Amino acid sequence: MASSLVLSGLVMTIFGLVVALSNLTTQTEAARAFFVFGDSLVDNGNNNYLATTARADSYPYGIDYPTRRPTGRFSNGLNIPDFLSKQLGAESTLPYLSPQLNGQRLLVGANFASAGIGILNDTGIQFVNIIRIFRQLEYFQEYQQRVTALVGAARAKQLVNQALVLITLGGNDFVNNYYLVPFSARSRQYSLPDYVKYLISEYRKILQKLYDLGARRVLVTGTGPLGCVPAELALRSRNGECSPELQRAASLFNPQLTQMLKGLNSQIGSDVFIGVNTQLMSNDFISNPRAYGFITSKVACCGQGPYNGIGLCTAASNLCPNRDVYAFWDPFHPSERANGIIVQQFMTGSTEYMYPMNLSTIMALDSWT
Known part of the structure; x- marks a missing residue:
């Protein structure tokens, strides 16, 4: 009897250890911080706090977000960073300018992105007050100082080094600058x-x-199929064909971006920068929308004019009743459902989509090397 009690106690102890280790693993995985830099494709609401016309803070933006309210995301609901946060087992990052980003919430990471910006400082000048990329990087330094004050220098450095980073730039340098x-x-x-x-x-x-600021796993997206978005179809297309000139721009930019990332990784001696072929990811459902459950990849859900591609998405715009069957939410930005499809390719895509590895492989490698 005594021996069976001992055995029972031992089993319970082992079970408790397994549960504890499982919880620890979950906490460790969820503790991976996430940082986002870039433009409107990944802005979670920083522009809400700025005097700029590049805003998504009014109806019907956010119509399918859990709160059913506009958040500053250029989406009917979740955007690409939101889906990536889910994959990391974490809550969505807050905009860096949000007054709610303080205390323990800093440890989740931060979103520094600002709609309208590009690689170049003169991109998006018509939007006036936006957070250009050099300023986003300054905010990242400021963020690190705040986290150091919270948890100490060693823990802050570890948090940044082990974080996942997403950067999305380039599209505006064509559509809101060159063209x-x-x-x-x-x-x-x-x-x-x-x-x-x-x-x-x-x-x-x-x-x-x-990299100099401590980023060690950076997802770098290329431009999407610039000539195929409803805004460009409305401006430049007679029969619904994609704009050849903007498509040429994307086809020149994306391969050179991949080569540049390879060169940087070679120089560093590690696969820090991961090329994300968002052009190919988007082309999949643009060229064959019905295969992905979309009824159209040409007409935006929200907008006016040809292809609903003119002007901003506002309360006065045409609004489709079912956002899930539209590949584009507004004249420039994918719908929530399209964003989810894109992030699935981040997770499991072949090297054609994610070079040199996809996010599932990254997460397996980084637990923790």
Whole structure:
């Protein structure tokens, strides 16, 4: 009897240890911080706090968000960072400018992105007051000082080194700079191939700075199929075909971005930068929307004019009743459901989509090396 009690006690102890270890593993995985830099595709609401026209803080933005209210995300609901946070087992990062980002919530990470910005400082000048990328990096330094004050220098450094980072830049350098108006300053200064080379060289400096600030796992997205978004179809398309010139820009930019990332990784001696082929990810459902359950990839759910591609998405816009069957939410941005499909490719995509590895592989490798 005594021996069976001892055995029973031992079993319970082992069971308790297994549960404790399981909880510890879950906490460790959930504790991975997440940082986001870039433009409107990944802005979680920083522009709500700025005097700018590049905002998504009014109905019907956020119509499918859990609160059914606009959040500053350029989406009917969740955006790409939200889906990535779910994959990390963490709550969504708060905008860096949010007054709620303090105390323990700092340890989740932060979203520094700002709609309208690009690689270049003169991109998006029409939006006036936006957080340009150099300022986002300054905020990242400021963030690290705040976390150091909270948990100490060693823990702060570990949190940043072990974090996942997402950066999304480049699209606005074409649509809100080079091609914004006929004969723009940049298009007079550079031929398209030379402009792309210039963008890549400037982007390299930004990524090097991010590495210098402690980032060690960085997802770097290319541009989407720029010529196929409803805004460009409305401006440039007669029969619904994608704009050849903007498609050419994306096809020049994305391969050179991949080559630049390979060069940076080679120089560092580690796979710090992961190329994310968002052009290919989006092309999948743009070229064959019905295979993904969409009825259209040409018409935006919310907008006006041809393809609902003109102007902003506002309360006065046409609004589709079922957002899940539209690949595009507004003239420029994917719908919540499209964002979810894109992030699934982040997780499991082949090297054609995620180079040199997908996020599932990264998470397996980083637990913890």
